[in-house]
Amino acid sequence: MILWYELKKILFNKIGFVIIATIIIQVVFSFIPHYVQHNYSPEVYRRYIETYGGSYTEKTYDIIKQRQTEIENLIEIHDTVVSDYRSDLISLEEYENHNIQYNRAIAEQSTVYYLLEKCEYYNSLDRPAVLFYDTDWFDFLSNDSYDYIIAITIIIVIIPVFSSEYMTGSRNLIITTSQGKRKSALSKLLICGVFVFIFAFAMYIIKVIPVISGKSAAYSNLPVYNLLGYSFDSDISIIEYYISDSLIKSFQWCVLSLFVCTVSVLVKNTTFVFFISLLFVIFPSMLYTMVSGKVFDIIFTSYALKSHYNPQTNILNIGIIIVVKALLYCIITERCWCARSDNSVMTE
Numbered sequence: 001m002i003l004w005y006e007l008k009k010i011l012f013n014k015i016g017f018v019i020i021a022t023i024i025i026q027v028v029f030s031f032i033p034h035y036v037q038h039n040y041s042p043e044v045y046r047r048y049i050e051t052y053g054g055s056y057t058e059k060t061y062d063i064i065k066q067r068q069t070e071i072e073n074l075i076e077i078h079d080t081v082v083s084d085y086r087s088d089l090i091s092l093e094e095y096e097n098h099n100i101q102y103n104r105a106i107a108e109q110s111t112v113y114y115l116l117e118k119c120e121y122y123n124s125l126d127r128p129a130v131l132f133y134d135t136d137w138f139d140f141l142s143n144d145s146y147d148y149i150i151a152i153t154i155i156i157v158i159i160p161v162f163s164s165e166y167m168t169g170s171r172n173l174i175i176t177t178s179q180g181k182r183k184s185a186l187s188k189l190l191i192c193g194v195f196v197f198i199f200a201f202a203m204y205i206i207k208v209i210p211v212i213s214g215k216s217a218a219y220s221n222l223p224v225y226n227l228l229g230y231s232f233d234s235d236i237s238i239i240e241y242y243i244s245d246s247l248i249k250s251f252q253w254c255v256l257s258l259f260v261c262t263v264s265v266l267v268k269n270t271t272f273v274f275f276i277s278l279l280f281v282i283f284p285s286m287l288y289t290m291v292s293g294k295v296f297d298i299i300f301t302s303y304a305l306k307s308h309y310n311p312q313t314n315i316l317n318i319g320i321i322i323v324v325k326a327l328l329y330c331i332i333t334e335r336c337w338c339a340r341s342d343n344s345v346m347t348e
Contacts, residue, residue: 022153023206036139040114044107048115049133056129061119068112071105078102118228127235130226136216137238138227140208150203150253154196155277158257161188162264162337163273175338185337189261189330196257197250204246212239248315251322256281258329265336 052060078098085095122129165171175181212220220239224230227238236244260277267273 022149023203025149036143038135040111041107042135044111045114045135046133048111049131053131053133056119056122056131058123060131061116061123064112064115064119067108068116071109071112074098074102074105075109121228121231125225125231127223127225130219130222132219132222132226134219134227136211136214137219140211140216141227141230141238141242146203146207147249150200151256151281152278154199154253154257155260155274155281157199158192158196158260159264159270159273159277161192162261162333163268163270166264166268167270171337181338182334185334186330189258189333192257192261193254193326197254200250200253201246204242204250208239208242248318255322255325255329258326258333262329262333262336265333 048064052063081090081095081098081102084090085092118131122131165174174184211217221237223235224238224241225232225235230241232241259280260273263276263280264273267276
């Protein structure tokens with residue numbers, strides 16, 4: 001009964017419109033093409049993949065390596081060719097042929113270097129690899145801009161669960177009832193955690209729909225290690241990796257919701273809770289890009305907005321960190337909620 005009451009407080013009020021609006025925004029943004037800047041030309045890359053794509057072999061590496069050598073030679077001799085033409089040492093036709101090859105070399109240089117890097121990565125693997133046009137999947141997996149939408153929505157939705165009771169003064173009345181202390185606190189925490197998990201995971205599923213319904217769907221079952229930088233030991237597929245990654249992040253959003261609950265019972269003011277929660281979400285995200293190491297991986301797991309966790313971290317360690325943080329926030333929240341003294345109810 002208490003759980004249903006707390007759930008209705010989240011869904012059937014103004015907050016419900018925030019949730020609906022967020023889902024609509026997510027759906028719309030998911031189908032809007034996003035420009036991503038690459039250090040290579042996607043058009044040239046696609047053309048090379050159409051020619052040399054498929055099961056990767058040493059022959060593919062030799063072809064790309066040879067093309068790299070040709071490009072470097074063309075660029076190296078360019079000034080000499082120009083000088084020879086001005087000195088009438090070569091014909092106009094030879095000069096024009098060189099310019100055509102030179103301009104093509106300049107256009108392909110960055111892409112060939114990227115392809116060579118990818119080939120060298122494949123050479124380091126002891127498993128069969130597939131060379132395919134992975135730009136769409138790579139851009140999709142590295143795009144975390146949607147996480148800001150989820151973060152702000154969660155903060156807005158979760159803040160009133162506890163802080164509204166303090167703002168209206170009803171908290172003092174609730175804790176005097178038979179179910180008002182520990183049971184009410186645990187019910188609020190449980191509803192927050194479950195709701196945020198379902199909401200976050202649903203948002204991630206919505207996000208992937210345009211990808212798996214397009215041309216990239218054909219490669220979704222390939223092992224994720226085919227993507228440069230995703231050298232996992234297992235043969236987990238790209239789509240399986242995304243789903244497992246989404247599940248982990250959804251649990252981490254639960255931790256964020258519990259953190260917001262803790263801030264709510266400590267600060268008791270809706271406005272202050274919002275800014276403090278937002279600060280503790282964005283600041284670690286900025287700091288994470290400037291520091292590294294196992295200690296920081298532990299600290300920022302379930303906190304860093306842009307990198308919720310280090311993918312190379314053991315999954316068991318991630319689970320332990322999430323559970324420990326969740327228990328810590330629950331204990332603090334429950335103790336503060338059940339505390340007798342609440343003489344100063346803050347108002348906006």
